[in-house]
Amino acid sequence: MKRLFAVALLAGLLSACSTPAPVLTQIDRSVVSVSQEPRIQFLILHYTAINEPASLRVLSQRDVSAHYLVGDQTPVKVWQLVDEGRMAYHAGLSEWKGYSRLNASSVGIEIVNQGFQDTPQGRVYFPFPQAQIDQVIALSKDIVKRYNIKPEFVLGHSDIAPSRKQDPGPLFPWKQFADAGLIIWPNADEVARLTPLYTQQLPEARWFQQKLAKIGYGVPQNGQFDDATRNVIIAFQTKYRPTKFDGVADGETAAMIDSVATQTR
Known part of the structure; x- marks a missing residue:
């Protein structure tokens, strides 16, 4: 009896080992989700x-x-x-x-x-x-x-x-x-109009931080012209006003930030 049981167990194991692996069924791609976007952004x-x-x-x-x-x-x-x-x-x-x-x-x-x-x-x-x-x-x-x-x-x-x-x-x-239509650029007429206004009354640090964040920069929102905020201003100036990129929040920089932020979606 024990021998018959062992033979049956061995046969069962061999049968299990010979079971074919699952085969992936055909994938239906006829329904496409609207909630998606390219990985490259x-x-x-x-x-x-x-x-x-x-x-x-x-x-x-x-x-x-x-x-x-x-x-x-x-x-x-x-x-x-x-x-x-x-x-x-x-x-x-x-x-x-x-x-x-x-x-x-x-x-x-x-x-x-x-x-x-x-x-x-x-x-x-x-x-x-x-x-x-x-x-x-x-x-x-x-x-x-x-x-x-x-x-x-x-x-x-x-x-x-x-x-x-x-x-x-x-x-x-x-x-x-x-x-070439690849990036946003400050509107020259708008910058010319806003620069004397912002030079006369310079916005506070929090204004700069909020506008720069709207453009996209990772910038603190602490209302201070700290090192991190000045580094972001330098990055902005280097891109849009490369003749002077000292990190100082002046009237022309404010006007250019305002113009770019206005165009940013």
């Missing part, structure tokens, strides 16, 4: 602060990466280093309009540029060749079109991490991006 622009060969080596072999690298040699070369469907490590700790850790929801473009050099006469920034900028604009327009990225979500690294990053720097030609 941001386009983030950087400079590498090193030369082209070093940029390519670092972005392909280290623990940082970007989807694209745009060179500065002639002819300008564009490398795709990471598939857009995969996450690249370019944004780090970052924030914009309540979104954080933007690596997962952005495409990153690194632009070969030495950044700046500190000299006895002061800090000197390196310009971007126009041929290089033409390629960055063309690439940006292609990405923005494919993912329907909003103009207020085309950003520099300094926009999303103003306390620790300053790229792509004051010589990056953001106005050309505005002319």
Whole structure:
């Protein structure tokens, strides 16, 4: 009897082992939820602060990466280093309009540029060749079109991490991006009208903080011109008024902030 039971148990185990694995049934994709959006919502622009060969080596072999690298040699070369469907490590700790850790929801473009050099006469920034900028604009327009990225979500690294990053720097030609329809730009007539008014009576710190937060910056709301708030003002000025980016909340800066905030959805 015991032998018969053992044989039966063994037969049962063998039968269980031979049971075919479940097969996924056909997936019905005829019903699509309206509550969704593309994973890619941001386009983030950087400079590498090193030369082209070093940029390519670092972005392909280290623990940082970007989807694209745009060179500065002639002819300008564009490398795709990471598939857009995969996450690249370019944004780090970052924030914009309540979104954080933007690596997962952005495409990153690194632009070969030495950044700046500190000299006895002061800090000197390196310009971007126009041929290089033409390629960055063309690439940006292609990405923005494919993912329907909003103009207020085309950003520099300094926009999303103003306390620790300053790229792509004051010589990056953001106005050309505005002319190409890629970003919001202050209305010149509105700025001219508002500047003397705000110069005569400068808004309080909380006004600046609220307006900058509406634009998208991660800025304190404590009513003080603290270091974090000044860093955000510097980031804004570097982008929209690169001739003077000292972090001082003056009348012209207030007028430009007001104009951009008014256009921000």
